[in-house]
Amino acid sequence: MQHLIVSGLRSAGLSALLLSPMSYARQQGPQAPDLPTQLKIMKQELAAQRAALDGLTREVEAQRLLLRAPSRTSLAGPGNQVQRDLQLEAQRGTGNGDGQASQAAPPPAAPRQAGAGAVGRPPKRDTRPPSVAPLFEQPGVLTPRGKLVLEPSVQFGYSSSNRVALVGYTVIPALLIGLVDVRETKRNSITAALTARTGVTNRLEAEFKLPYVYRSDSAVSRELFTGTAVERVFNTSGRAIGDAELALRYQLNDGGADAPYFIAGLRVKSRTGRDPFNVVTDCTKRCIGENVSGTGLPLDLPTGSGFYSAQPSLTWLFPSDPAVFFGSVSYLHNVKRSDISRLVLGGEREFIGEIKPGGVIGFNFGIGLALNDKASFSLGYDHNSIARTRQNGVPVAGSVRTQLGTLLLGYSYRLSEKRTLNVSVGAGLTRDTPDVSLTVRIPTSF
Numbered sequence: 547m548q549h550l551i552v553s554g555l556r557s558a559g560l561s562a563l564l565l566s567p568m569s570y571a572r573q574q575g576p577q578a579p580d581l582p583t584q585l586k587i588m589k590q591e592l593a594a595q596r597a598a599l600d601g602l603t604r605e606v607e608a609q610r611l612l613l614r615a616p617s618r619t620s621l622a623g624p625g626n627q628v629q630r631d632l633q634l635e636a637q638r639g640t641g642n643g644d645g646q647a648s649q650a651a652p653p654p655a656a657p658r659q660a661g662a663g664a665v666g667r668p669p670k671r672d673t674r675p676p677s678v679a680p681l682f683e684q685p686g687v688l689t690p691r692g693k694l695v696l697e698p699s700v701q702f703g704y705s706s707s708n709r710v711a712l713v714g715y716t717v718i719p720a721l722l723i724g725l726v727d728v729r730e731t732k733r734n735s736i737t738a739a740l741t742a743r744t745g746v747t748n749r750l751e752a753e754f755k756l757p758y759v760y761r762s763d764s765a766v767s768r769e770l771f772t773g774t775a776v777e778r779v780f781n782t783s784g785r786a787i788g789d790a791e792l793a794l795r796y797q798l799n800d801g802g803a804d805a806p807y808f809i810a811g812l813r814v815k816s817r818t819g820r821d822p823f824n825v826v827t828d829c830t831k832r833c834i835g836e837n838v839s840g841t842g843l844p845l846d847l848p849t850g851s852g853f854y855s856a857q858p859s860l861t862w863l864f865p866s867d868p869a870v871f872f873g874s875v876s877y878l879h880n881v882k883r884s885d886i887s888r889l890v891l892g893g894e895r896e897f898i899g900e901i902k903p904g905g906v907i908g909f910n911f912g913i914g915l916a917l918n919d920k921a922s923f924s925l926g927y928d929h930n931s932i933a934r935t936r937q938n939g940v941p942v943a944g945s946v947r948t949q950l951g952t953l954l955l956g957y958s959y960r961l962s963e964k965r966t967l968n969v970s971v972g973a974g975l976t977r978d979t980p981d982v983s984l985t986v987r988i989p990t991s992f
Contacts, residue, residue, distance in 0.1 A: 680987065681926040681956040681970050682874065682910050688797055688809070689745035689991075697741040697989040705980035706732045730766045733980075735759065737788065749797040757788035759819065759849035780828075784847030788819040795861075806864040811876075813857040819850020823898070829890040853903055854881040872926075873911030880905065904933025904947070912954070924956035928972075951975040952983070964991045 689695050708730050739757040746752055762783040793813040801807035825846045859876035882902035887895040912926025932948040934941045956970040965988065972983040 680958070680968050681912055681924050681954045682928060688749070688751040688795060689743045691745040691748045693745050694992045695743040695989050696992070697743070697987055699739050699741065699985060699987040701735075701737045701739070701983065701985040703735045703737075703980045703983045704733070705974070706730070707977070732764045733761070734763075735761045739788075751795045753791075753793040753795070755791040755793070757790075758786075759788040760785040761847040761849065763843075763847060765843060780843055782843060782845055782847055784820065784825070784844075784849055786820045786849040789850040790816045790818045792816075801863070801865075803865060803867070806862050809861040809863075811859040811861060813859070815851070815855045815857075817850055817852060817854055819852075820846075820848045821850060821852045822848035823852055823886055823888050824848075825889065827888055827890050829896070851880075851903075853883060853901075855879060856881075857906075868915065870914040871911075872914065874909065876908045878906035878908065899938045902936040902939075904935050904945075906933070907931045912956075914956075920960045922958045924954075924958075924970075926954045926956070928952045928954060948978050949976050950979045952979055965989070 737757050737759050739755055741753060741755040743751060743753045760783070763781070765780040766777055767780070791813055793811060795809055795811040798808040798810055799805075822844070825844045825848050828843050828845055855878055857876055857878040859874050861874040862872065864871045880903040882900060884900045886898045886901050888898055890896055908928070908930040910926055910928040912924055914922060914924040916922045928951070930950040932950065934945045934947060936942065951974070952972045953975055954970055954972045956968065958969075959967045961967055968985075968987040968989070970985045972980070972985075974981050
């Protein structure tokens with residue numbers, strides 16, 4: 547019995563000795579927080595993680611839009627508003643939406659670039675029209691103030707016309723008794739020009755153009771009243787300075803993504819080219835009326851029109867992503883000349899009197915598309931309606947209103963930051979329009 551009691555006391559003492567360190571550690575260690583405190587800590591950590599995730603999401607979306615912006619907004623020309631807005635958005639802070647500050651460590655501050663606007667302040671909007679591949683004589687984008695653009699250009703044109711005149715009478719519809727006059731004329735022209743444009747103000751541009759013209763004509767005909775089947779070829783050509791031009795263009799309004807740009811223009815043409823009334827005409831005595839002798843064609847081709855003229859115009863451009871619509875209307879007024887005489891063979895002159903060329907009503911329209919950040923493409927149509935020419939106040943015999951319609955394709959490629967290659971091709975759609983025209987321009991800015 548005593549042995550059992552001693553064994554029990556020994557076991558109890560050993561158990562107390564083993565359990566005493568655990569009890570001491572339980573008494574000395576920190577007490578576990580209660581459930582409400584744990585929930586509060588977890589909510590704070592979750593809010594911080596959510597704020598950091600929202601900030602990263604906004605940064606990724608801003609960078610994605612920046613990568614897409616050049617291809618989507620390349621048609622809007624230099625200084626595009628959308629791209630600058632996206633850059634500003636990428637520079638803004640990334641706090642969470644409920645007003646709580648993010649607990650994530652902020653990134654190191656980036657150095658401030660020169661000319662960058664303050665964070666949260668909208669950038670200055672560019673009010674210049676968008677650029678497109680040029681098709682017509684009136685460019686759409688004005689030269690910035692203080693800048694100079696020199697544009698060498700070469701234009702080639704070809705046209706042909708046929709004329710058949712029947713002089714006689716018919717016994718039956720298939721039999722003609724009389725003479726047939728058949729003439730075929732082929733014309734080639736090459737015009738090299740140097741154009742200088744400068745920006746007087748941000749809205750006003752001045753332009754000066756000096757052309758050099760080379761022309762060659764070939765006429766194949768069977769002379770009237772000769773009764774021969776032999777064809778005669780008459781070749782003539784001419785080369786000299788053409789008519790110099792001076793132009794002013796002014797931007798009327800501040801367009802935008804949903805508003806068109808309007809540009810008013812005025813072009814004045816001089817008489818610096820070779821006058822058509824001073825070249826020798828293939829006539830012995832007279833070229834009009836009775837007793838006409840000779841072909842009546844000039845032995846040397848003129849390189850100017852021989853008349854002063856002024857052309858007011860209004861151009862509009864409407865950007866609509868991913869395209870730019872453009873067009874213009876114009877009116878060309880020719881100043882009449884009095885006491886005109888024509889130089890014929892032998893140095894004699896045939897008096898003509900007063901000549902008033904008809905006015906020209908013109909309009910054109912087209913669409914431009916940007917293929918990438920360097921290349922663009924344009925498609926357009928140009929139409930001119932030329933009124934009848936008057937001599938001494940009376941319409942010239944055989945003179946009628948002429949309609950000229952041309953379909954144009956244009957391509958533009960940016961060779962460098964200051965130089966661009968522009969190519970346009972025109973196809974005549976009416977009988978009196980040149981069959982084909984090809985123009986190459988290389989504008990260079992300084």
